[in-house]
Amino acid sequence: MIWIRIKYRLNLIFKTILFHSGFKKRLLKNQYGERILVFHGIDKLGETKYNSRFISRDFFEKFIKYISSHYNIVSLDEYYQKKFKPNTLNIALTFDDGYLNNYKYAVPILKKYNIPASFYITTIHKKASYIFNDFIDLVSYHSSKNKLFFDNSIYKKNAKNEFICNGMSLKKEIKALPYKKVELLYKTLEQNWLDLKPASIEDYWKLMSVKQLKELAKNPLFTIGAHGETHASLIDIHMEDAKKEISNSKEFLETILNQPIDEFAFPFGSYNNELGDYCEKLGFKKVLLVDYNTELDKKIASYRNRFVMNPYISFDMQLVYLLKGTYF
Ligand SMILES: [Zn+2]
CATH class of the missing domain: 3.20.20.370 (Glycoside hydrolase/deacetylase)
Structure with a gap:
């Protein structure tokens, strides 16, 4: 995975340099x-x-x-x-x-x-009126909470504003959870969600x-x-x-x-x-x-x-x- 990311980054840098050094036409060739x-x-x-x-x-x-x-x-x-x-x-x-x-x-x-x-x-x-992937992204980013207790686990916020437990981010984990469990996120984070004034950021959810x-x-x-x-x-x-x-x-x-x-x-x-x-x-x-x-x-x-x-x-x-x- 890391190697793929490095390869992608290098390729992006290489293509950007080519694009700006006279190869634009070639790169955009039909x-x-x-x-x-x-x-x-x-x-x-x-x-x-x-x-x-x-x-x-x-x-x-x-x-x-x-x-x-x-x-x-x-x-x-x-x-x-x-x-x-x-x-x-x-x-x-x-x-x-x-x-x-x-x-x-x-x-x-x-x-x-x-x-x-x-x-x-x-x-x-x-x-619900939103998809939980958006709910957790928005709450994680804006909430001042550094720890979250959910589904018998303690999640800690990392530098990218993601809640992590045992190396696994909550945003990735909820993709695979039964919806009954996912719904509990709202109860856990209801106040944080309301504090966001969700209507003001409706474009994101x-x-x-x-x-x-x-x-x-x-x-x-x-x-x-x-x-x-x-x-x-x-x-x-x-x-x-x-x-x-x-x-x-x-x-x-x-x-x-x-x-x-x-x-x-x-x-x-x-x-x-x-x-x-x-x-x-x-x-x-x-x-x-x-x-x-x-x-x-x-x-x-x-x-x-x-x-x-x-x-x-x-x-x-x-x-x-x-x-x-x-x-x-
Ligand atoms: Zn989708």
């Missing part, structure tokens, strides 16, 4: 191929202090303007049908998690440039309402897919619970939107074939991953891998890596 991009949150300033999920509205618009004038943007349907243009990069856009900030900042830009996109919604609405989802679903530019119910990592919880996460999120969306939901994106890109098969059995035609687990998985008709946007690099470097199709 590539053939296809990419599905993953965005999460869009905010006003591109805040990176909480996590790696937010890029700024201005960056987003500049990026959309650039890729729509230099490459071919397709809908996810067209992507699956391979309706690609030759001699260029064919790009489909996806947004994970279902943030209100997508509706506030990204959707007006997508409409302005007439860009299709697919939104994968965490359907936690009946259980608030999810789209049912009304907003209905509005998006009606727009022919956009499609809505499921992304689980609680944003647990589905390969790390009990299989039965994971299957419920998948079926409940489908059912919730089909009920509120009154249309079939046939796209599913795995939270954190964590999947296995039993869950992939289950998605197909439920009627999902498009199953979105991040990386394929195996070479064989590339042949599965419903599976597609995706390229995750990186808020820690410059606009130029984001383009360079997009063209390359990988950060490594």
Whole structure:
């Protein structure tokens, strides 16, 4: 893991130097191929202090303007049908998690440039008004608490504002906990959360309402897919619970939107074939991953891998890596 990070850092430095020493044209040379991009949150300033999920509205618009004038943007349907243009990069856009900030900042830009996109919604609405990953990121960052007692363990805050116990961060641990336990976090940290005045930082946690989802679903530019119910990592919880996460999120969306939901994106890109098969059995035609687990998985008709946007690099470097199709 450390070696991969060092390799990535060195590669980034090398590419940045090349870019600024006359190789810009070569690095941005048009590539053939296809990419599905993953965005999460869009905010006003591109805040990176909480996590790696937010890029700024201005960056987003500049990026959309650039890729729509230099490459071919397709809908996810067209992507699956391979309706690609030759001699260029064919790009489909996806947004994970279902943030209100997508509706506030990204959707007006997508409409302005007439860009299709697919939104994968965490359907936690009946259980909580946020995803616990965001809850813990925000509370960890802002709370003055240095210790936290949770689930019979003592967590201590490190220099990166993460609560750690036995070398494991709470933000990583909650991905794999049963939701009943995750819910207890609210009770433990309720006062810290309220002290944050959550409404003032809603861009970092608030999810789209049912009304907003209905509005998006009606727009022919956009499609809505499921992304689980609680944003647990589905390969790390009990299989039965994971299957419920998948079926409940489908059912919730089909009920509120009154249309079939046939796209599913795995939270954190964590999947296995039993869950992939289950998605197909439920009627999902498009199953979105991040990386394929195996070479064989590339042949599965419903599976597609995706390229995750990186808020820690410059606009130029984001383009360079997009063209390359990988950060490594
Ligand atoms: Zn997600």
